[in-house]
Structures are given as C-alpha cells and as structure tokens.
Amino acid sequence: MANKAVMYMGPGKVEVADLDYPGLELKEGPGVNPANVGRKTPHGVILRTVATNICGSDQHMVRGRTTAPERLVLGHEITGEIVEKGPDVEFLEVGDIVSVPFNIACGRCRNCKEGKTGICLNVNPDRPGSAYGYVDMGGWTGGQAEYVMVPYADWNCLKFPDRDQALAKIRDLTMLSDIFPTGYHGCVTAGVGTGSTVYIAGAGPVGLAAAASAQLLGAAVVIVGDLNADRLAQARSFGCETVDVSQGDPKDQIDQILGTPEVDCGVDAVGFEARGHGSDASREAPATVLNSLMDITRAGGALGIPGLYVTGDPGAVDDAAKEGSLSIRLGLGWAKSHAFTTGQCPVMRYHRQLMMAILHDRVQIAKAVNATVIPLEEAPRGYQEFDQGAAKKYVLDPNGLIPAA
Template sequence: MANNRGVTYQGPGKVEVTDLDYPGLVLRDGPGVHPDNVGRECPHGVVLKVLTTNICGSDQHMVRGRTTAPEGLVLGHEILGEVVETGPGVEFIKVGDVCSVPFNISCGRCRNCKEGKTGICLNVNPDRPGSAYGYVDMGGWQGGQAEYVMVPYADWNLLPFPDRDQALEKILDLTMLSDIFPTGYHGAYTAGVTTGSTVYIAGAGPVGLAAAVSAQLLGAAVVIVGDLNEERLARARSFGCETVDVSKGDPKDQIAQILGVPEVDAAVDAVGFEARGHGAGAAKEAPATVLNSLMEVTAAGGSIGIPGLYVTGDPGGIDEAAKVGALSLSLGTGWAKSISFTTGQCPVMRYNRQLMMAILHDRVQIADAVGATVISLDEAPTGYAEFDSGVAKKYVIDPHNVTGKAA
C-alpha cells in the first residue's frame, strides 16, 4: 500500500506536512469528522492520486485562527487528480481518468442536488446543508492537500477531462476548476453581468481576479477591481481591468473618475468577513465595509454576487456580534434600491464543464490571470505564509511533481 502525506492545520498561524493513512473507501474518524459520519461506507467512491491541489483564501481563514477548525484537520478543497482505485459502486469513472473535483461534496440524490444546488447537499454533512473537503464544520471529509484523497459519489462528483495529454498540458488552468474559477464566475453571473455591463469587484485576490476574468468572458464593457494591495491591483490591470485603491478613499469617487458616474450595473464581493475599512480606516478590520460599499455603488435594480466567505463562528471577530457572523449592514440602502443578493457556496457543477471547454479551446487563460505558482507539498507551509503576506500569487501544490516545476 502506498504511503500518504498531507498538509494539516496545527493551530493559529501554523501548518505542517504530516504522515497520513492511505485513504480507503470509508470515512474514518479524525479531526473535525462528525460522529454520525464516522465509518460511513463509500462504495461509490474513488481514490485519487492528487496531481495538483491549491491553497485557497478560505483555507487562510482557518489557518489564521478565524474559524473553529480543530487542530490536525487535513486541509485542501481544490483538487485535480488521477483515479487509482474505484469502489464497486462506481460505473462510469475509470482508473487512469484525470479529473477535476468540485470542492462541494454532493450526493446527486437529494432534492437540492437534483435542482442543481450542489453547494447545499442534504446528505453529506450531518451538521448543516453543504459540505467540502478539508473544511471546518463540513462533515469531516479529508482534505486534498495530500498525495492521495478519497472522493465519494465519484460518478456524480468528478469531471473527467476528455484527453489526458491535453489535460496535463493545461493543468495549471484546469486546476482552477475545482473552486476559484467557478466561484468567480458564479459571483459575476449572479451579479447579472452580461454584454456591455459595468462591473465593480471588491477584492483582487485569486477569487476576485477569477471574477474579473469571468466578467470579461460574460461580455462586460468595463471591469473595475478594488483592493488595498498594489501588487494584486497590478495583476488585475495586466489583463485589462481598471483598478481602485480603496486605501485612498471611498470606491465610488474613483469609480466616478473611471465611468463618469459613481455607480456600476453589477458588483461582486470577493473579500468576505475579514474585510477592512476604506481610506484612512483601511488598516482596521471592518467586516461590513465591503457589503455596505457595494450597496452604495450598485445602481438601483442591480445585483450583488457574494462569493466572499462569511462564517457563523469567528473567534477573532472584532466584537461579540462579529464573532457569530452578525454584521451591521445598511440593509435599508439595499431595500430602497431594490438590490438583489446571492450568497453561499458556489454550486461548482453548474459551471465547471462549460469553463473547462473555455480553457481547452483557449478562450481564457485563468492560470496567468491569478498568478499560478507551483510548489511542492513540502513547501506548503512556506506557501501559506507567503500567501498570507498578500503576494499576488495562487499557490498550486504539486505533490508528485507532475508539472516538473515543483522543488
């Protein structure tokens, strides 16, 4: 039996690469595993040799100690891999298939799955609707920042690539299909971006940049990206976006300089609950800042897509309300302007095949846009530290050096 190693959370600010059990077709007990999920048999599952697995900003929330994640949790929900073992209930996925793994774990059988709401599957997490690999309060399914991982309901969940050689050639683009590309697209799509739209995206991290690429793909006339980090803003400008430095003041004033009016047709929150203030308050955390700002700059009747993460438990929240996810929102502004919101996990399967086709046919270069940077599994702790410092990179862990770019 092969060995296995993976990246584990070891307390605020600390991750380690540790030895793990080789995955079987059963959900074993471990950090974060819900008691009702322990021993859950998965004859419908497969074991993947992980080819690439990415560090996500959502992982950083846990590593910073801003969630209730338990120590020892195996991290990683952005996974691309090769099937090395199939369960007896798997009919269509074959050993040797190279596949993208949606970060949402879903059964394909419940009411929500049948309606395409795979981010809120009713059967995979005893705590609440919705699940994900290697994430707090998501049922305890082991994360994919490892050499091997088990994927349940494989015929339903996996997106196999049509040609292995082509997939390996475009692996740095295709690895973004597990989360950030569909998530960014979901943010832009649910904000109503279409041909000729003007769009403001708050946040120039990987999800914000993916949302900007998606807005361009959807036909936006002008895409404006706001952030505090000049290196990230420069990356947005590199593929044709306008930018706003929110440390210099209210975004609406800078938007007005770009468009001639202080509002946009559609807006996306790619920041989430660790938002900071604008202008002179930019150094201080102010978790409602982005949502309140987006309600101001979105035109009446417009929509806001909210792929940025908000949580119900934040030990590091700035006050008691923030610690339970209660923010001081100017909902009256949104109500008066008839603004629509879409929140929650992106239902990755709603978009991933279409976005795969856009990648395979060279309609989009998402890896370049988000600054894909390959590292080895052993370099993961360094990657987490550098990503947390604000570098304009998307770290891609390559446990088996299939890209030839890992140290």
C-alpha cells in the same frame, strides 16, 4: 502505502505530516463528524493528486479565525488521477484525470436534483453543504495530500477528455475545482453580461477569477478594488481598471473611471475579514464591502457574494461579528431594489462549460490569477507568503506530475 498531507496545527501553523492512505470508508479524525464515522463509500474513488491549491478559505482557518481543530487535513481544490475505484462506480476508470468540485454532493437529494450542489442535504450531518478539509463541513479529509478519497464519484468528478491535453493545461484546469467557478458564479449572480460595468471588491485569487469571468461574460469595464498594490497590478495585467480603497471611498475613483459613481453589477470577493476604506483601511470592518457595494451598485442591480461569511469567528472585532452578525445597511439595498446571492458556488453548474473555455483557449485563468506551482513540502511557505499578500495563486504538486512551465 505512504501518504503525506498538509495539516492545520494551530493559529498561524501548518505542517506536512504523514497521513493514512485513504480507504472507501470514513474514519475517526480531527473534524470528522461522529455521525459520519464508519460511513462506507463504495461509490468513491481514490485519487493520486495531480494539483491541489491553497485557497483564501483555507487561510481563514490557518489564521485561527474559525473553530477548526488541530491536525485537520487542509485542501478543497483537487484535481487528480484515479488509481482505485469502488464497486459502485460505473462511468469512471482507473487512469482518468478529473476535476473535483470543492463542494461534496450526493446527487440524490432534493437540493442536488435542483442543481444546488453547494447545499447537499446528505453529506454533512450538521447542516446542508459540505467540502473537503474544511471546518464544520462533515469532516471529509482534505485534498492537500498525495492521495485523497472522493465520494459519489460518478456524480462529483468532471473527467477531462484527453490526458495529455489535461496535463499540458493543468495550471488552468486546476482552477475548475473552486475559484474559477466561484468567481464566475459571483459575476453571473450579479447579472454581468455584454456591455456591463462591474466592480469587484478584492483582488485575491477569487476576485481575479471573477474579473476574468466578467471579461469572458462580455463586460465593457471591469474595475477591481483592493488595498494591496501588487494584487492591483496583477488585475491591471489582464486589462482591468483598479481602485485603491486605502485612498478613500471607491465611489470617487469609480466616477473618475466611468464618469458616473455607479456600476451595473457588484461582486464581493472579500468576505468576513474585510477592512475599512480610506483612513479606516488599517482596521477590520466586516460589513464595509457589502455596504460599499450597495452604495455603488445602481438601482435595480445585483450583488454576487462569493466572499466567505461564517457563523463562528473567534477572532472577530466584536461579539456580534463573532457569530456572523454584521451591521449591514439592508434598507439601502431594499430602497435600490438590489438582488443578493450568497453561499457556496454550486461548482457543477459551471465547471464543464468553463473547462471547454479553457481547452479551446477562450480564457487564460492561470495567467490571470498568477498560478505558481510549488511542491507539497513547501506548503507552509506558500501559506505564509499568501497570508502576507503575495499576488499569486499557489498550486501544490504533491506527486511531481505537473509539467514544467
């Protein structure tokens, strides 16, 4: 059976190319860990992809800021219809529509049993944690394709209760695979609750998802900071206050909004490609956001850090940053008794609850992130526009299954 997929073809280049139809076994391919080749997955399912999204994490690879190999199949945000299931799958059926967490987890190891599904011990031979279509994550084929295999399906897949309802709300439900739980995790770990004041660094899709999450959690004021005017306008469209960090230190603008230069909770939705503030906004300064958040988060507060930081960045501004070493003012964070939470979001900790919030109209996450549906063939355009700062979350429709808006 034919299968087309979005592939990374070198810095700045993606193409839609032919790919083998997936089977229930890992085969050799770009980025596949040799120790995973031949691994059988009778516990897996084959999905016909309903929706798969372009993520800022994908964009890091496409910019050439990781060690991703050419022809790596991209995509870790997957929602699909089961068309085939392995003999060990008990609780899912052909025809079910499911959301797939971006982190691959076995459900059997110590970390999975403790709910730490972002750092499963059994799916990546190199280190804890894995994801579809991502560099150094074990080599599981990405989901920006017409068909994709999902292992440990009974554990990993979140089944939607009603097919028609799922398709009607697919623009929202597709965000459950990554950015909605990731933004929510950033807020939960930052301590957002009723009446909180929150500063979110970054108005990309994860930052906007975090802002919507903060509202869902009962924040009194949600402030979003960025350099991009269109993205800041998108944040204001659903009730956020905004800070243009190109105008200087966010502290002064926060003071104007709140009457105090500090917030209760800080969220880093930018990551390792951060830029400076004010006159330094044109240059990359990877520690800027973390240091700024420590400065503007009150003593005793917390920082949620869903923004991506990597151990290998060939395009970094200095040798230290190339291996993920940043000049962070840890002494400031220590002096203010800050708590820090980093790493992949354990999607399964949140996705069922967030699904219920979507299905019962408690949140409109697609509207918050400006979900924009395009065909799989237009993925290269989506990547290009997203890289240029479009205030959109691009949703790919590989099989023409997403209903018209």
